[in-house]
Amino acid sequence: MARNSGGEFAVLATSFGVLACSCTVTGDRLDTGIAWERLRPLDNNPELDSGEMLNRRCVPGETVVVRSATGADSAGGLALRQGQFVVCIGNSSDGALTVVDGPGNLWSLRRDQVNATRGFPANWGAHDRDYLVWAYSRDTLIFREILRNSYEGNFFYLLLDTELDGSIARGMLIDSGTGFSDLRPYVEPVIQDSSLIVVSTHSHWDHFGGHRHFFGMSNVELVGYRPQADYNPYPQPPEYDLEGLMLFFGIGNWPLESATYTLGNRNVEILPVPGHTSDSIAFYDHQEQLLFTGDTIYPGLLFIESWPDYSESLAKLDEFTRQHPVKWHVEMSTRRTFNGQHEYFYFGSNTHWQEHSPNMPATYAGIARMIVNDALESAPLGTPHYDARIIDRQFHSMPLVPVPFPGIPSYYRVNAERLVNQLIDRHRLHDRIRERR
Numbered sequence: 001m002a003r004n005s006g007g008e009f010a011v012l013a014t015s016f017g018v019l020a021c022s023c024t025v026t027g028d029r030l031d032t033g034i035a036w037e038r039l040r041p042l043d044n045n046p047e048l049d050s051g052e053m054l055n056r057r058c059v060p061g062e063t064v065v066v067r068s069a070t071g072a073d074s075a076g077g078l079a080l081r082q083g084q085f086v087v088c089i090g091n092s093s094d095g096a097l098t099v100v101d102g103p104g105n106l107w108s109l110r111r112d113q114v115n116a117t118r119g120f121p122a123n124w125g126a127h128d129r130d131y132l133v134w135a136y137s138r139d140t141l142i143f144r145e146i147l148r149n150s151y152e153g154n155f156f157y158l159l160l161d162t163e164l165d166g167s168i169a170r171g172m173l174i175d176s177g178t179g180f181s182d183l184r185p186y187v188e189p190v191i192q193d194s195s196l197i198v199v200s201t202h203s204h205w206d207h208f209g210g211h212r213h214f215f216g217m218s219n220v221e222l223v224g225y226r227p228q229a230d231y232n233p234y235p236q237p238p239e240y241d242l243e244g245l246m247l248f249f250g251i252g253n254w255p256l257e258s259a260t261y262t263l264g265n266r267n268v269e270i271l272p273v274p275g276h277t278s279d280s281i282a283f284y285d286h287q288e289q290l291l292f293t294g295d296t297i298y299p300g301l302l303f304i305e306s307w308p309d310y311s312e313s314l315a316k317l318d319e320f321t322r323q324h325p326v327k328w329h330v331e332m333s334t335r336r337t338f339n340g341q342h343e344y345f346y347f348g349s350n351t352h353w354q355e356h357s358p359n360m361p362a363t364y365a366g367i368a369r370m371i372v373n374d375a376l377e378s379a380p381l382g383t384p385h386y387d388a389r390i391i392d393r394q395f396h397s398m399p400l401v402p403v404p405f406p407g408i409p410s411y412y413r414v415n416a417e418r419l420v421n422q423l424i425d426r427h428r429l430h431d432r433i434r435e436r437r
Contacts (some may be wrong), residue, residue: 039100039128041085043121049083050118052138054111055166057190058088058097059141059158062133063121064114071107080107088114091189111166120359124153130181138162139266140288143186145177154178154206157292158187159285161264169264170195174283174292176210184213191219197248199223201294202280203240223248224279242279255313273317275310276303282317289325293317297368307376314369321362 041063049065058064063085071079080086086099086107096108116138124132124144132144141158156175160168171191176183176198187196198220200208212227214220224245242254249259255272262268269284276295283292295303296313304310320326 039087039089040102041087042123042132042134043117044085045122046083048117048119048121050116050135050138052116052118054088054097054114054116054138056111056138056160056162056168057091057166057192059133059186059190060089061129061131061186062088062135062141063117064088064097064099064135065117066109067113067115070109070113078105080109085117086114131177131183131186133186136290137288140285140290141190143177143183146181149180150178150206152206156207156210157290158190159263159266159268160190161266168192168194172196172261172263172268173198175200175207175294176213178206179209179212182213183210187214193219195219195221197221197223199245200225201282201292201296202277203242204277204295207294221248240279245279245281255309271316271320273313275306275313277305278309280313284320284324284326291317291321291326291362297364302368304372307372311369311372311376314365314372317365318369321365326362 039061043063053067054064064087066080066082066084066086069080069082080101084101086101088097088099089106090098092098092108096110097114099107099109099114101107116135118135118137120136120142121134125147130146130149132146134142134144136142139160139162141160143156143158145152145154145156147153154175154177156173156177159172159174161170163169168191171187171194173187173196196214196217196219198211198214200211203224208225208227211222211225214222215227224241226241246252246254249261249270251257251259251270251272255274258272259270260267261270266285266287269286271282271284273280273282273293273296280294280296282294282296284290285292296310297317
């Protein structure tokens with residue numbers, strides 16, 4: 001039973017370059033319009049080097065670690081050192097990888113010359129690509145949507161079933177973000193023609209928007225949502241196919257039954273956890289002992305649709321984490337220093353303050369349940385208020401039409417700038433009042 005360094009089970013939840021990169025097609029590399037030569041690795045912590053050869057095609061934008069020194073050690077420093085973190089930007093037909101180092105130099109390396117990363121980097125902040133990509137392990141990839149595209153910065157996950165030769169037999173993508181930026185050029189190079197299922201943790205558009213980029217691919221099964229390639233989630237997203245999801249995974253009695261999906265050599269448990277939404281599900285990967293809870297549990301402001309269902313789901317997750325070794329994922333902010341509260345981020349935020357790392361103790365399920373049950377018992381009418389609708393009433397009643405916001409996609413709202421300013425002013429006022437107290 002694996003434990004983290006704190007002793008508890010962990011829960012989830014250039015400036016110069018010798019070669020220019022025009023980002024056109026090179027070998028199998030896809031043209032994504034990203035200036036790859038400006039990319040920086042997410043981290044340089046040697047403890048995050050898995051020591052295990054990548055031994056598979058890379059996901060463009062994925063941070064990898066140089067396995068052994070290579071290149072000419074000249075006065076210009078044109079060499080890669082052992083243990084150096086670099087970004088893989090493409091795969092060639094002969095099996096080589098194209099990587100870029102911090103200063104922006106391009107290198108061609110064999111797969112056996114780089115290691116996969118592991119664990120969680122310290123910093124998920126970057127503004128030079130649409131998705132940050134990190135390998136929790138060689139076969140488990142973490143994506144983070146960049147904040148300039150989505151102020152929530154959602155995380156989502158690609159589980160791979162890998163053969164001994166490094167080829168991918170099949171994969172599962174859990175959540176796909178807003179879909180404002182094309183996710184397909186990141187996933188397709190590693191999946192290629194292998195089968196892929198794309199599923200969301202629940203029926204909120206910022207968790208299934210990227211499904212549309214895989215629409216029409218013969219090797220991809222969209223579970224729960226099958227949006228057309230040009231769909232618009234406003235004013236109403238496509239209907240969520242809960243019955244189809246239950247049929248696909250073999251769940252007979254929602255939400256009492258769970259199911260196990262066999263992804264080749266790794267088993268994934270499917271756990272119905274209604275509360276945040278009526279169709280919320282959690283995924284437990286037996287191979288890596290990771291529990292993916294979507295928006296059901298994270299260290300931030302929790303949005304609850306049904307408090308009784310949510311309490312029951314937390315009880316299920318609490319019991320599950322007591323019976324299984326779990327390392328977990330989460331997202332969003334830590335507690336703010338002046339008031340001790342977890343906060344959600346302003347609409348349109350392009351930075352997150354005091355952001356929590358993507359992993360937290362499994363004990364959070366039990367803690368969250370105690371807090372929710374206390375709120376239920378003390379509520380005057382038996383059900384607590386949905387605070388977000390009280391705090392930000394204007395936000396929830398704004399007309400659903402596009403806005404011209406620099407760096408923010410056009411799916412948002414026509415009066416978003418005025419709305420954002422209202423929210424910021426109101427929060428600043430509340431902050432000043434709290435500070436005086």
